[in-house]
Amino acid sequence: MKRFAGWTLASPATLLVVVFLVLPVLATIVTTFTTPGGPFSTYAAFFGSGFRRTVLWRTIQVSLATTVIALVIGFLTAYVVSRSPGWLKSILIVAAVFPLLTGVVVRSFAWLIILGKNGILNTTLLNLGVIGEPLTMLYTQGAVIIAMVYLFVPLMILTLVGVLEAIPDDLIQASASLGAKPTATFMQVTLPLAVPGLIVGAVLVFTGSFTSYATPQLLGGEQVMMMGTLMYQQAMVVFDWVAASTIAAVMVVITIAIVLLMTRVARRLNPMAV
């Protein structure tokens, strides 16, 4: 009876989610199987194209690199923030969240100024005599990864601070009192307990990177085309909505696969946490 009441209470929200989130995605995917060429012809065309495979592989690489770097930076920062006294913690959190107050385009544009031929970094290196000629940093995969890490690290920090704060000090002290060194305490107590936050953060960053459009467009252009840019091109320029839907479907499947993989890894790291 209790269970039935729970379902009843949850049904309006479930209905909203299904109608506004799940059905549009399903409708998009269904169109890819109803083409005159047969149910899988659009997928055959997608995976048959060397260029599209390159774009897919590049998108996975960039997203994974962004996720790993954001995890490392985000975890270290969140750890420091969570162990800081109250007033400093507030200042650090505000500083971490500050970039989120501006738009993605503005934050990506900032990197154009930093990494450009006449940008801050090249000018500094030239003035210091480290380089003789400006380095080509823009419109490379590296530039896209740097900008995306900058975009997503605040999100990672916010996700992890709450998780790290929730780890009781007693556990850390107990570990120390039982003779564990700080490294051992970190590896065997703190890190496993932070796994749920790491997984949530990693999923958020990976999916955000995997589907991003503005940053790859601005800092990578055609040379570093990613799935979002390719999908936009197919939908808005070539007007091939079936090809765009196929790209969307491939992105959905890969995102789900990566999330499942991460969950599995998390379960291995900490069977209790996930």
Place this chain on the structure above:
Amino acid sequence: MKKLAATALALSATALLSAAPAMAQGKTLTISWWGFNGEKLEAIVLAPFREQCGCEIVFETGNNGERLNKIQIRNGAGVDVAYFSDSFSQQGIEAGLFQKIDPAKLPNLAGIYELARDPQGGYGPAYTIGRVGIVYDSAKVTTPIASWNDLWREDLAASLSLPGITTTAGPMVVMKAGEHQGVDAFADADGAFAGVEALKPNVVKNYNTGSEMINLFSTGEISAAIAQDFTLGQIQAAVPSVVWAELGEGSIATLNTVNIPTGAAEPELAYQFINLILSPEIQQQLAEQGVDAPVNTSVTLTPEQAALWTYGADLIAGLQRIDYVKMNAAKSGWVDRWNEIFGM
């Protein structure tokens, strides 16, 4: 009796004319356009038209592709006047989204250049004309660029930006690459793309919007680009040494057209609006205030005012035209081939 009849006729005509705004009261004209120069267009075009029609005006804004997609999804409905560059309006025509124009309802057509009156076989006229050519920073490119073939010069290595294949001017690069290789891009895409491939070492980044290209100039990333002339003023504001190349083969004409979609709710208002924007008075003001180049032959500009525009019968007569039917048919395949060169 005759006098009475004439008076009655005059009174009726006056009543009809004065009733015209009242009849349009409560009506709404929906315009799909880019959204640039909103304040100037409000003052020069919209306010006078609102006064003339007594109607409301609402807008749909966005780039060509986004807006054409919306009209296509609505099967030609939702908009009464649609502004598009000619490559996109041609796609709309081919998709059956625009209705044929009745020239009798546009008296101001008679006053515009022949080129602009009926550029796409019975559909909307062009209200402005531009050109695609080459701009370069004369402080960095010391040997002037005088031909499309100069794009392949070695001294332009890693200093060029091309319009992306998804922009209005992008497919024109393929055509020019074909000419450089001595082939027709439509008949021999392999040959044309060999020319594009050969151009790649000179390319820093391809741009998708005019502002992106201006940024590339202002940050020193590039010193030459294929561009549309409406961007020249802004580029020169950022980098004064940038000049428009005088190309021996001539620049390429680009027309911005206005069409009435098949599902337009207020086609008569749309005709009135299109007629207004083709009028000498409006065209003169738009050109003087830096909004659009004029197509009305009676517009007269000072050399300073005309400097940025595709202006004057001689210049317009020297422009190259594009066969957009052929180009749009080839575009899908060209996009993939272009991506393979620049995106691999």
